[in-house]
Amino acid sequence: MSSSPASPPSPKSALIVGSGVFGLSTALALSTRPSFATTTITVLDRLPFPAHDASSVDSSRIIRADYADPAYAGLASKAQSIWRQTEPSQLGGEGRYSESGLVLVADTGNGGEHYVRESYSNVVALNKRNGVADNSVTELPSKEAIAKTVGTGGGSGDWGYINRCSGWADAEAGMKWLRAQVDATKRVTFKTAEVISLLYSPSGDKVTGVRLKNNTILEADFTILATGAWTPSLIDLRGRSQATGQVIGYIPLTDAEQEKLGSMPMLLNMSTGMFIIPPRNNVLKVARHGYGYTNPVAISNPSSSPGKQEEKEIIVSLPATTHNHPDLTLPPEAQSAMKHALQSMLPTLPARPFSATKICWYTDTPTADFIITYHPNYNKSLFLATGGSGHGYKFLPVIGDCIADCIESRCPPEFREKWRWRENVVDNVVTEDGSRGGRRGMVLWDEMARTHVPSTSSKI
Numbered sequence: 001m002s003s004s005p006a007s008p009p010s011p012k013s014a015l016i017v018g019s020g021v022f023g024l025s026t027a028l029a030l031s032t033r034p035s036f037a038t039t040t041i042t043v044l045d046r047l048p049f050p051a052h053d054a055s056s057v058d059s060s061r062i063i064r065a066d067y068a069d070p071a072y073a074g075l076a077s078k079a080q081s082i083w084r085q086t087e088p089s090q091l092g093g094e095g096r097y098s099e100s101g102l103v104l105v106a107d108t109g110n111g112g113e114h115y116v117r118e119s120y121s122n123v124v125a126l127n128k129r130n131g132v133a134d135n136s137v138t139e140l141p142s143k144e145a146i147a148k149t150v151g152t153g154g155g156s157g158d159w160g161y162i163n164r165c166s167g168w169a170d171a172e173a174g175m176k177w178l179r180a181q182v183d184a185t186k187r188v189t190f191k192t193a194e195v196i197s198l199l200y201s202p203s204g205d206k207v208t209g210v211r212l213k214n215n216t217i218l219e220a221d222f223t224i225l226a227t228g229a230w231t232p233s234l235i236d237l238r239g240r241s242q243a244t245g246q247v248i249g250y251i252p253l254t255d256a257e258q259e260k261l262g263s264m265p266m267l268l269n270m271s272t273g274m275f276i277i278p279p280r281n282n283v284l285k286v287a288r289h290g291y292g293y294t295n296p297v298a299i300s301n302p303s304s305s306p307g308k309q310e311e312k313e314i315i316v317s318l319p320a321t322t323h324n325h326p327d328l329t330l331p332p333e334a335q336s337a338m339k340h341a342l343q344s345m346l347p348t349l350p351a352r353p354f355s356a357t358k359i360c361w362y363t364d365t366p367t368a369d370f371i372i373t374y375h376p377n378y379n380k381s382l383f384l385a386t387g388g389s390g391h392g393y394k395f396l397p398v399i400g401d402c403i404a405d406c407i408e409s410r411c412p413p414e415f416r417e418k419w420r421w422r423e424n425v426v427d428n429v430v431t432e433d434g435s436r437g438g439r440r441g442m443v444l445w446d447e448m449a450r451t452h453v454p455s456t457s458s459k460i
Contacts, residue, residue, distance in 0.1 A: 301313060
């Protein structure tokens with residue numbers, strides 16, 4: 001096991017690049033810690049808050065302790081206890097959190113089954129430890145049991161369970177609540193500007209701030225990159241992390257359909273990645289938590305600092321969103337997969353066009369573990385808080401303190417190995433923790449150009 005570096009002296013200035021879940025929660029944690037009481041804290045983002053194309057801003061995110069990994073299950077359970085605080089001023093208040101239950105399923109014999117079975121064991125143990133009623137988690141051993149529990153006339157998967165203690169959050173509302181908590185400290189300055197590169201000391205062994213798109217510079221003693229799927233444009237993460245695009249569609253509902261479906265549980269198939277979340281305000285969300293699309297782009301090597309010999313140009317996957325591609329839609333295979341999922345999960349719902357679609361960009365790592373650590377090459381002047389791998393949002397109320405602990409060299413013991421800088425890299429970053437479904441190896445613009453939709457071997 002690698003040892004944590006000694007905590008550096010409290011910096012005079014700290015720059016947090018990125019105002020998503022990791023960045024904003026870190027700003028809150030640092031602003032309330034005595035060790036940073038004299039540090040000026042700045043949060044910088046490329047778009048005004050909340051950035052419309054960020055993965056942390058959406059209609060909904062699943063809030064679950066349903067993990068095959070006990071460490072993440074435990075941390076998520078801790079986060080859930082805060083999500084469940086529903087006074088108007090608290091995180092879960094004013095509709096920011098709804099506990100609808102989660103039906104987590106898999107297709108027997110396909111990927112995802114081991115994850116679901118391990119998750120079942122973990123949440124049963126968690127509930128027993130937390131004194132939760134035994135009937136809060138119920139095994140669903142057949143298609144018929146799954147369909148009966150979902151209550152929509154359809155279903156997905158061959159085996160699974162329902163955890164009635166899981167729920168979902170209004171993602172954008174949660175981020176606005178978090179921003180209000182940060183503003184209330186009166187310790188954090190927010191700036192809007194696009195970062196094009198890090199700044200380095202003449203020797204190249206320290207990061208001294210960032211260069212902005214307008215060619216001005218913003219200096220800082222300590223820089224934290226919490227830039228999600230955009231991180232590979234600022235530091236070389238090849239073999240450690242890769243941006244992947246995930247698909248979302250929104251379906252308009254009538255008042256009667258909203259009334260009928262509003263109290264349904266969430267349904268997530270870990271073999272296909274397809275899931276639906278209970279509708280709100282006459283809009284139903286269907287999406288895929290899958291291997292996703294890559295968007296390979298040739299860029300100048302962002303880690304080419306003074307005195308270092310590296311490749312001058314590298315190819316990395318970077319987000320393509322409606323911010324830089326205003327007419328971006330979903331590839332044909334995604335639209336087909338989501339329509340097929342809806343027919344299976346909600347067979348009585350008449351077919352209709354999507355009212356909106358979105359590609360949400362994950363920051364994937366090979367094991368789905370976060371990257372929360374000092375970069376080893378820059379003498380404790382650069383810290384990474386990234387690698388959310390599509391499951392970071394639920395930790396909104398607790399991850400900032402975890403990141404601050406890591407900055408102070410007090411990483412939670414169960415995450416020391418998981419969140420560290422990996423010296424051994426992989427040839428191609430594909431998240432293989434058992435939670436991903438769909439096809440591997442899809443490239444966004446190749447899929448956009450297809451007229452024929454490839455068949456899938458995964459069932460719904």
